[in-house]
Amino acid sequence: MPIAITPPPVIVKDAPAQAVSDAVPAAGDKKRKIICFSDFDGTIFMQDTGHILFDNHGCGSKRREILDEQIKSGERSFRDVSEEMWGSLNVPFDDGFEVMERELEIDPDFRAFHQFCLDNGIPFNVISAGLKPVLRRVLDAFLGEDRSAHIDIVANGADIAADGSAWRPVWLHGGSELGHDKAQSVAEARRAAELACEDGTVPLIVFIGDGVSDLPAARQADVLFARRGLRLEEYCVENGIPYTPFDTFADIQRELARVQAEDDAQTRGRGLPARFNPRANMWRRVSSRTAVPRYIALSPTREEKMFLWPEAFTELTAAAAAASASATSPVLEKTLSLEKTVSLGEGPVAVQV
Numbered sequence: 581m582p583i584a585i586t587p588p589p590v591i592v593k594d595a596p597a598q599a600v601s602d603a604v605p606a607a608g609d610k611k612r613k614i615i616c617f618s619d620f621d622g623t624i625f626m627q628d629t630g631h632i633l634f635d636n637h638g639c640g641s642k643r644r645e646i647l648d649e650q651i652k653s654g655e656r657s658f659r660d661v662s663e664e665m666w667g668s669l670n671v672p673f674d675d676g677f678e679v680m681e682r683e684l685e686i687d688p689d690f691r692a693f694h695q696f697c698l699d700n701g702i703p704f705n706v707i708s709a710g711l712k713p714v715l716r717r718v719l720d721a722f723l724g725e726d727r728s729a730h731i732d733i734v735a736n737g738a739d740i741a742a743d744g745s746a747w748r749p750v751w752l753h754g755g756s757e758l759g760h761d762k763a764q765s766v767a768e769a770r771r772a773a774e775l776a777c778e779d780g781t782v783p784l785i786v787f788i789g790d791g792v793s794d795l796p797a798a799r800q801a802d803v804l805f806a807r808r809g810l811r812l813e814e815y816c817v818e819n820g821i822p823y824t825p826f827d828t829f830a831d832i833q834r835e836l837a838r839v840q841a842e843d844d845a846q847t848r849g850r851g852l853p854a855r856f857n858p859r860a861n862m863w864r865r866v867s868s869r870t871a872v873p874r875y876i877a878l879s880p881t882r883e884e885k886m887f888l889w890p891e892a893f894t895e896l897t898a899a900a901a902a903a904s905a906s907a908t909s910p911v912l913e914k915t916l917s918l919e920k921t922v923s924l925g926e927g928p929v930a931v932q933v
């Protein structure tokens with residue numbers, strides 16, 4: 581550094597202080613945590629791991645298509661049909677992977693994308709309706725065990741007989757007809773991530789998927805990626821759900837870098853993400869008595885405040901009617917009342933709306 585070789589002691593003493601203060605972000609700036617959740621079959625891999633197993637070592641493709649149709653028509657539940665499909669397998673666990681390694685194709689840019697996540701401290705999690713031991717084995721084989729170990733998998737368990745004569749899913753959510761309620765898993769992960777953000781930042785939740793079964797989880801995301809031309813994209817179009825189409829994970833990487841830059845510029849990591857999805861159901865679940873005021877305080881717009889805490893705003897309708905002749909706007913009146921201290925049971929917490 582030029583300053584280091586220009587000796588007056590005073591300048592040398594002052595220079596590092598100046599350099600540090602230039603490098604430090606403005607007071608209050610934070611780093612927004614981005615968390616990725618991704619479907620597995622048809623998203624990270626182009627085929628479905630279950631289909632490959634069933635077609636080669638189980639009920640066969642014809643029977644599988646009939647069973648798939650029974651799910652689509654609503655005749656039988658996903659869980660019921662899945663139990664029949666997995667139950668039809670007769671192959672030892674290890675032998676099932678020979679065909680898998682032959683037939684599965686990984687998204688051509690997934691490995692680079694996962695490296696991007698590792699480099700940027702973005703947790704990448706798999707959320708799948710499949711069986712966890714199968715997915716882990718596939719990731720180990722295609723990424724190597726070291727890289728695979730960085731990916732958390734939220735999926736169903738499995739009981740597999742040593743000789744391969746019996747495969748039985750152990751459902752993550754036994755009470756759900758889906759076996760695994762992906763929306764619940766994303767919501768739980770989001771809540772855990774939110775609690776883990778000790779500096780009070782609100783994480784940006786990203787979901788990546790391809791199929792109809794991803795829709796409930798997709799609704800929980802702030803930023804949604806749908807594989808182009810498949811059912812999730814069609815659903816998003818039909819239902820007016822904002823999404824970004826992708827052909828490979830390189831598209832997702834580019835867009836995520838852009839979203840991150842946009843969020844940094846607009847929020848500097850404070851409050852809600854620029855792409856915050858106020859209609860995600862999870863916000864209602866997260867909104868426990870104690871959690872609500874915090875989100876309210878972080879929400880920038882009146883619409884979001886009303887969505888997050890409708891109980892506090894439902895009086896507005898009655899109040900508006902009763903006070904229609906009043907000079908004070910009922911909305912303003914309510915806003916003012918929300919600025920008061922709210923008791924949360926653990927002592928009062930000031931809420932600034």
Ligand SMILES: [Mg+2]
Pocket residue numbers: 619620621622623789790791
């Ligand atoms: Mg899928």
